[in-house]
Amino acid sequence: MTHPGTTWLLSRAPYPTDVQRAWSEEEFASIPSTAWTVVEASCLRSIDAMRPLARVGQLGPVLVDPAADVAWWLVADGAEHHLADLPLLTVRPRGWALCCPPAHLYFNGRGWLEKPDGTGKLTDPIKLGAAFGPGGRLPAEAAR
Structure with missing residues (x-):
């Protein structure tokens, strides 16, 4: 059975067959960021930032x-x-290609630390x- 997050990623790809082909060959698939915005940060700092977001169900x-x-x-x-004012973060433009594995697998060390859950x-x-x-x-008002 396919992971719901993988199904969701496929549903956001303009050419899902190409994505499935890449994944079946254990290659990254390029999915344009049209349903989301990609924000890039360091891995270690991201792990620290995930904790408060997970605590309030916002991850x-x-x-x-x-x-x-x-x-x-x-x-x-x-x-x-x-x-825009946070130097630790780089906001990628709309349509930026996210090169990713399916939600349930790691390829060449890259994978989903927090998997897409299929809900969007x-x-x-x-x-x-x-x-x-x-x-x-997270300030109290941001946690809501």
Whole structure:
């Protein structure tokens, strides 16, 4: 049975057959970020930021490549506006190609630290900014 997150990723790809072919050959598939915004950060700092978001049920998918010290967050629209002032984060433009494995597998060390769950849940950019901000804590109003 296919992981629900893998099914969701396929549903967001313009050419799902090409994605399935790449994955069957254990290669990354390139999925344009049209259903989400990709926010890039260091892997270690991302792990720290995941904790407060997970505690309040606000953690969306996070793809990691530990060898490259990179994490890619799938974030709801509006990230550019809310995260522009945070130097620890790089907001990728709409349509940026996310090179990823299926939700349930790692290829060449890259995989989903927080898997897509199939529902389309994404991290809220305001909450992500709070988690990466000074102290890495979500203020009470951001946790809601």
